[in-house]
Amino acid sequence: MKYYELWVGVRYLFARNKQKFISMISLISVLGIATGVAALIIVIGVMAGFDYELQSKIIGTNSHIVVDKIGGLNDAAYIMDKINVLTDVSASAPFINTQALIMDENSRFPVVMRGILPELEVNVTGIQDYLKKGSLDLSENNIVVGKELARQMFLKIGDKVNVVSLNKFSDNIFKIAGIFSSGMYDYDSGIVFVSIGSAKEFSDDPSIVNGISVKIKDVYNANKIKNKIQQKLGFPYFTRTWMDLNKNLFNALKLEKTAMFIILTLIVMVACLNIASSLIMLVMEKTRDIGILKTIGVSNAGIRRIFTIVGLAISSLGITLGVLFGIFISYLLKTYQFVNLPQDIYYIDKLPIRLETCDVLLIVLAAFCISLIATIYPAYQAAKLNPVSALRYE
Numbered sequence: 001m002k003y004y005e006l007w008v009g010v011r012y013l014f015a016r017n018k019q020k021f022i023s024m025i026s027l028i029s030v031l032g033i034a035t036g037v038a039a040l041i042i043v044i045g046v047m048a049g050f051d052y053e054l055q056s057k058i059i060g061t062n063s064h065i066v067v068d069k070i071g072g073l074n075d076a077a078y079i080m081d082k083i084n085v086l087t088d089v090s091a092s093a094p095f096i097n098t099q100a101l102i103m104d105e106n107s108r109f110p111v112v113m114r115g116i117l118p119e120l121e122v123n124v125t126g127i128q129d130y131l132k133k134g135s136l137d138l139s140e141n142n143i144v145v146g147k148e149l150a151r152q153m154f155l156k157i158g159d160k161v162n163v164v165s166l167n168k169f170s171d172n173i174f175k176i177a178g179i180f181s182s183g184m185y186d187y188d189s190g191i192v193f194v195s196i197g198s199a200k201e202f203s204d205d206p207s208i209v210n211g212i213s214v215k216i217k218d219v220y221n222a223n224k225i226k227n228k229i230q231q232k233l234g235f236p237y238f239t240r241t242w243m244d245l246n247k248n249l250f251n252a253l254k255l256e257k258t259a260m261f262i263i264l265t266l267i268v269m270v271a272c273l274n275i276a277s278s279l280i281m282l283v284m285e286k287t288r289d290i291g292i293l294k295t296i297g298v299s300n301a302g303i304r305r306i307f308t309i310v311g312l313a314i315s316s317l318g319i320t321l322g323v324l325f326g327i328f329i330s331y332l333l334k335t336y337q338f339v340n341l342p343q344d345i346y347y348i349d350k351l352p353i354r355l356e357t358c359d360v361l362l363i364v365l366a367a368f369c370i371s372l373i374a375t376i377y378p379a380y381q382a383a384k385l386n387p388v389s390a391l392r393y394e
Contacts, residue, residue: 025274025277025278025281026274026275026278026314028271028274029271029272029274029275029278029314029315029318030314030317030318030321031271031318032267032268032270032271032274032318033268033271033272033275033314033315033318033319033322033367033371034318034319034321034322034325035267035271035322036264036265036267036268036270036271036322036367037268037318037319037321037322037323037326037363037364037367038321038322038323038325038326038329039264039267039326040261040264040265040267040268040322040326040363040367041322041323041326041327041330041355041359041360041363042326042329042330042333042353043260043264044257044260044261044359044363045326045330045353045354045355045356045359046333046351046352046353047253047256047257047260048257048354048355048356048359049334049351049352049353049354050253050352051250051253051254051257051354052352052354053352053354054246054249054250054253055250057182057183057184057187058184058242058246059126059219059242060125060126060129060130060182061125061126061127061130061182061184061187062125062213062242062245063093063124063125063213063214063215063242064214064215064216064219064222064241064242065213065214065215065216065222065225065226065229065239065240065241065242066211066212066213066214066239066240066245067079067083067211067212067214067229067233067237067238067239068210068211068212068237068238068240069236069237069238070236070238071208072205072208072209072210072211073094073208073209073210073211073212074205074207074208076094076209076212079212079233079237080092080093080094080212082232082233083212083214083229083232083233086225086228086229086232088216088217088218088221088225088228089214089215089216089217089225089229090123090215090216090217091120091123091124091214091215092120092124092212092213092214092215093116093117093120093121093123093124093212093213094116094117094120094196094209094211094212094213095114095115095116095121095196095209095210095211095212095213096114096115096196096199096200096203096209096210097112097113097114097115097210097211098112098113098115098165098166098199098202098203099111099112099113099165099166100112100113100163100164100165100166100192100202101163101164101166102145102149102153102161102162102163102164102192103161103162103163103164104153104155104159104160104161104162106153106154107152107153109149109152109153109189110166110190111149111190111191111192112190112191112192113163113165113192113194113199113202114191114192114193114194114199115193115194115195115196115197115198115199115200115209116138116193116194116195116196117195117196118136118137118138118195121213122136123215124213124214124215125213125215126182127144127180127193130180130181130182131144131178131179131180132147132179132180132181133157133178133179134157134176134177134178134179135177135178136177136178136193137177137178138177138193138194138195138198139195140175141172141173141174141175141194141198142174142175142176142177142178142194142195143161143163143174143175143176143177143192143193143194144176144177144178144179144180144192144193144194145176145178145179145180145192145193146179146180146181146182146187146188146189146190146191146192147179147180147181147188148185148188148189149188149189149190149192150176150179152189155176155179156176156179157176157177157178157179158175158176159175159176160173160174160175160176161173161174161176162174163192163194163202165202172198172201172202174194174198180193196209214229219242222241222242222243223241223243226239226240226241226244227239265366265370268366268367268370269370271318272315272370272371272373272374273374275311275314275315275371275374275375276311276374276375276377276378278314279307279310279311279374279375279378279379280377280378280381282307282310282378293306300383300384301383303379303382303383304379304380304382304383305379306379306382307375307378307379307382308372308375308376308379310375311371311372311374311375311378311379312368312371312372312375314371315367315368315371315372315374316368316371318367319364319367319368319371322367323360323363323364326360327355327360330353330355333351333353334352334353337350337351339351
């Protein structure tokens with residue numbers, strides 16, 4: 001690119017046009033691109049926030065890896081010893097899951113009763129961090145319930161509830177020892193914790209546990225460590241990661257993020273069509289100038305570059321404004337949390353925002369490429385003008 005091409009392009013951009021309509025279309029193009037880029041940044045930031053928050057909560061409320069087998073485990077201690085010797089494993093703990101019905105005088109709710117060893121479970125999941133009231137003391141038929149279940153049943157520390165097994169149709173009286181809040185509605189309303197001994201009273205075979213929870217040092221390396229554990233244990237044991245257990249959820253989020261990116265990119269495309277329109281009319285207005293430039297020796301490539309500069313300058317201004325506005329709105333949403341969500345639908349109660357540098361750069365690159373494509377046809381048409389025809393009627 002030569003200096004005069006940049007100078008002429010900038011002059012065309014800021015010079016007063018004979019047709020005010022051209023300036024209006026250019027302004028609309030800038031605002032359109034800014035709106036599209038800002039919307040993309042905000043929406044992709046929200047989607048990334050949902051993804052991150054759900055991952056954090058799922059990792060906190062569940063173990064990184066679960067080991068089980070059909071029919072349950074009757075050799076849990078032996079399996080734990082084999083797992084714990086692996087350098088990638090931090091801790092492990094057995095658990096029992098059984099369906100139950102928790103009720104008091106006025107209400108009854110179906111729940112998953114999870115039997116644990118508290119001294120081992122705190123090393124595997126974040127249950128201790130989520131405990132808001134009471135303690136994790138599960139001795140003497142104590143039970144820990146979620147905040148949402150406690151709210152729905154008007155439970156407080158020290159209250160007694162009746163828990164009925166849906167497998168054996170046996171029941172027992174438990175005392176509320178603690179109330180936890182993970183921030184996930186389904187978890188806080190549908191899971192209760194008891195000691196593994198109490199859970200065995202509700203199971204068909206007291207010698208069997210459902211599985212072993214495993215915590216690893218690098219949570220994002222779970223697939224590799226899962227394969228190591230599976231290779232060490234072999235059949236009939238099954239090893240699944242937190243990603244395997246929630247695959248449908250994360251696939252849905254990924255698909256939704258991609259769909260939103262495509263849909264909102266269409267806004268940028270429409271704005272870039274306005275750039276093409278304004279450049280075409282600018283070429284018509286500057287026909288005489290193009291003829292003079294060609295007469296003094298400016299090549300067709302030079303003419304193309306001049307009008308490409310004008311188009312890219314308009315789009316760059318729109319992209320810059322869009323990025324600044326998108327980041328500003330994202331900052332407000334993240335800082336002040338003035339958008340509340342129904343927790344029973346979205347798992348979390350606040351709108352999450354997480355701006356990834358790579359996402360912002362991808363949006364900027366996509367908008368710039370679309371803008372560049374939009375300038376090709378007007379610049380090509382300008383370069384095709386015959387200088388004789390351009391000056392004939394001037």
